[in-house]
Amino acid sequence: MNTSAVAVGEPEVHGLIESKSPSRLAWERFRRDRAAVIATFVVLFFVCIALLAPLVCKVLGINPLTLDRKALNDYGLPNGPFGAISRKHLLGVEPGTGRDILARLIYGARISLLVGFVSTFLTTVIGVVLGIVAGYRRGKVDAVISRFTDLTLAFPSLLLIIALTRPFTQRLESMGVPEGNPARLTYIVLVLSLFGWVYVARIVRGQTLSLREREFVEAARASGAGHWHMVFKELLPNIWAPVIVIISLSLPGYVAVESTLSFLGVGLLPPDASWGVMLGDSVKYYRADPTYLFVPGIALILLVMAFNVMGDGMRDALDPKSDRQQLG
Amino acid sequence: MSAAVDTPFFYFPVARLLRIALTRFIVRRIFFALVLLAAVSLFTYLLFALLPTDPAALTCGKNCKPELIAANRVRLGYDKPIYEQYWQFVRGIFAGRTYGSGDIAFKCPAPSLGYSFNQHECVSTLIGKTFPVTAYLSLGSFVLWMLLGVGTGIIAALHRGKWQDRLTSLVTSIGVSLPTFYVGLLVLFSVVIWLQWLPFPHYASPTDNLHDFLTAMILPWITLAVLSAASYTRLTRNGVLEAMNEDFVRFGVAKGLKNRTVMRKYVLRAALIPIVTIAGLDFAALLGGAIVTESVFSLPGMGRLAIRSVTDSDLPVLVGTTLVAAVFIVMANAIVDIIYGVLDPRVRLK
Numbered sequence: 001m002n003t004s005a006v007a008v009g010e011p012e013v014h015g016l017i018e019s020k021s022p023s024r025l026a027w028e029r030f031r032r033d034r035a036a037v038i039a040t041f042v043v044l045f046f047v048c049i050a051l052l053a054p055l056v057c058k059v060l061g062i063n064p065l066t067l068d069r070k071a072l073n074d075y076g077l078p079n080g081p082f083g084a085i086s087r088k089h090l091l092g093v094e095p096g097t098g099r100d101i102l103a104r105l106i107y108g109a110r111i112s113l114l115v116g117f118v119s120t121f122l123t124t125v126i127g128v129v130l131g132i133v134a135g136y137r138r139g140k141v142d143a144v145i146s147r148f149t150d151l152t153l154a155f156p157s158l159l160l161i162i163a164l165t166r167p168f169t170q171r172l173e174s175m176g177v178p179e180g181n182p183a184r185l186t187y188i189v190l191v192l193s194l195f196g197w198v199y200v201a202r203i204v205r206g207q208t209l210s211l212r213e214r215e216f217v218e219a220a221r222a223s224g225a226g227h228w229h230m231v232f233k234e235l236l237p238n239i240w241a242p243v244i245v246i247i248s249l250s251l252p253g254y255v256a257v258e259s260t261l262s263f264l265g266v267g268l269l270p271p272d273a274s275w276g277v278m279l280g281d282s283v284k285y286y287r288a289d290p291t292y293l294f295v296p297g298i299a300l301i302l303l304v305m306a307f308n309v310m311g312d313g314m315r316d317a318l319d320p321k322s323d324r325q326q327l328g
Numbered sequence: 329m330s331a332a333v334d335t336p337f338f339y340f341p342v343a344r345l346l347r348i349a350l351t352r353f354i355v356r357r358i359f360f361a362l363v364l365l366a367a368v369s370l371f372t373y374l375l376f377a378l379l380p381t382d383p384a385a386l387t388c389g390k391n392c393k394p395e396l397i398a399a400n401r402v403r404l405g406y407d408k409p410i411y412e413q414y415w416q417f418v419r420g421i422f423a424g425r426t427y428g429s430g431d432i433a434f435k436c437p438a439p440s441l442g443y444s445f446n447q448h449e450c451v452s453t454l455i456g457k458t459f460p461v462t463a464y465l466s467l468g469s470f471v472l473w474m475l476l477g478v479g480t481g482i483i484a485a486l487h488r489g490k491w492q493d494r495l496t497s498l499v500t501s502i503g504v505s506l507p508t509f510y511v512g513l514l515v516l517f518s519v520v521i522w523l524q525w526l527p528f529p530h531y532a533s534p535t536d537n538l539h540d541f542l543t544a545m546i547l548p549w550i551t552l553a554v555l556s557a558a559s560y561t562r563l564t565r566n567g568v569l570e571a572m573n574e575d576f577v578r579f580g581v582a583k584g585l586k587n588r589t590v591m592r593k594y595v596l597r598a599a600l601i602p603i604v605t606i607a608g609l610d611f612a613a614l615l616g617g618a619i620v621t622e623s624v625f626s627l628p629g630m631g632r633l634a635i636r637s638v639t640d641s642d643l644p645v646l647v648g649t650t651l652v653a654a655v656f657i658v659m660a661n662a663i664v665d666i667i668y669g670v671l672d673p674r675v676r677l678k
Binding site: 279283287 | 364365367368371372375376379501502504505506507508509510513514517521613616617619620623631634635638639646649650653654657658661
């Protein structure tokens with residue numbers, strides 16, 4: 001990406017007009033976007049908490065698995081106002097079991113973010129590879145990949161994901177994936193990637209098709225560049241910008257989809273919990289313990305929103321047009 | 329289209345050539361959609377047929393006699409090889425199908441998508457009963473979200489950088505981040521249970537009881553519309569801003585046209601075409617069953633039929649609803665492509 005031009009004009013001007021690489025320009029635009037910077041810190045905060053979950057819980061003196069019967073009343077509901085929020089349980093306890101909600105939230109962030117990151121990684125890799133291959137080779141290869149894309153898009157994905165959960169997790173378990181939640185998580189990630197790569201591939205293919213016709217690619221081809229050089233040195237560096245934007249905008253999507261799946265009953269089994277599972281649980285206690293309904297929900301909204309705002313900031317920063325639009 | 333004919337390059341032979349190309353394009357596009365549908369039906373059928381579950385054993389409860397299962401297997405044709413089963417299935421769609429024979433025969437007229445032993449109905453009848461609910465839901469929210477999304481998008485674009493723009497950008501970034509099921513539940517709980525402004529929704533068809541229909545529909549309409557409108561606001565805003573930078577818009581301004589005319593005839597027309605296509609696809613996806621919204625607001629639509637068939641392991645209904653949803657998606661794609669081809673000659677000449 002280092003296309004910084006050698007200073008044009010007399011040497012005296014050199015100090016005044018600084019030559020900047022496109023990535024540096026993008027970074028400076030991003031830094032000026034206050035909302036995006038705040039969102040990035042929120043995302044980093046959540047990621048750190050998820051990574052350091054055991055440590056954070058130890059410092060706070062809480063444990064996601066400890067059953068605190070004392071915090072519950074005779075009906076098994078939190079004993080105290082606002083879901084029994086207290087010094088000991090900063091966000092209250094779970095009805096029925098008395099497990100600390102904050103601790104579950106912290107550990108739940110691990111699972112929600114894991115699903116988001118792994119699905120995004122897989123869809124991006126598959127989508128970029130197939131998209132570039134289709135756009136670069138064109139002809140029959142492109143036709144096959146594009147028809148496959150059309151077929152995938154024709155299915156109602158949410159329904160299929162739910163319908164195939166049981167048989168496919170059983171199949172995964174028989175293939176040696178540990179029974180229970182590991183198998184369920186593997187299934188969710190695989191199936192989300194299976195339906196998700198299509199969108200990435202479509203955009204990358206379109207980009208590649210238009211890049212092919214550009215002069216600098218033509219020049220590389222004319223000077224006898226091989227396929228590897230064309231893909232890695234000419235095409236990929238110019239596709240990164242839209243891909244980064246897709247990544248940052250699809251990750252919150254996967255976190256939200258996972259929570260929807262949990263709500264519809266395709267979630268993890270207790271005692272593990274993602275934020276989606278907690279949301280699905282909390283619905284059962286909407287009357288007796290409304291606090292429980294809001295805690296995981298607000299956490300989810302904060303995370304998804306932070307990712308979205310960060311993604312928007314990246315899109316604006318990476319798109320040179322956004323500057324022009326500001327000028328009018 | 330008249331604008332294209334006006335330009336000097338479109339003298340007679342080219343226009344005729346384009347018209348031939350257009351018919352060919354439409355025929356080809358419809359043919360492609362049909363092939364895609366055939367592939368989808370085959371794939372769906374195989375996927376569910378190859379599952380380790382025995383569809384015949386699912387036809388009656390847990391304390392079922394093996395003889396009955398065996399009889400049902402023959403009656404539903406599950407004893408035959410899979411390609412023959414699929415062939416029977418496809419024939420049923422066009423010619424109708426009778427399951428079993430003699431006293432206990434179930435006849436499903438065309439288009440037959442199978443027979444549900446769980447609910448003792450033809451799948452097509454079940455879908456026919458639930459589809460209107462989904463259609464009302466989709467249509468109502470679609471109209472609301474287009475008005476809301478496109479309207480606020482235009483306002484934001486016209487007041488770029490001012491408080492109206494900032495407010496919409498804040499609200500839309502919240503809107504696109506909210507999971508539908510969570511917002512739906514919060515709306516339902518707060519309006520119906522905490523505030524008690526509305527009775528608990530009981531769906532009734534609009535011809536039977538308009539009052540019940542409206543009280544059951546108003547919350548899902550609003551929820552779905554507001555959440556979907558968020559991304560349409562953004563699309564419209566960016567589309568309008570982009571179109572305002574185009575040369576033909578500057579040309580219109582330079583020609584001395586009124587701002588209002590330029591906006592309506594040049595900017596909006598250019599900005600809205602891609603938005604209408606995306607809206608068509610979104611609308612079709614909803615028609616295939618708004619699973620989440622219907623589950624949250626307990627509307628007896630196709631999405632809930634599908635979800636229930638998953639929990640009840642009702643394979644015929646599952647295959648049927650998946651296929652109908654796929655038909656909507658493929659059809660919408662084809663229609664959108666054809667409209668695009670009519671509006672933009674470059675698409676069909678490729």
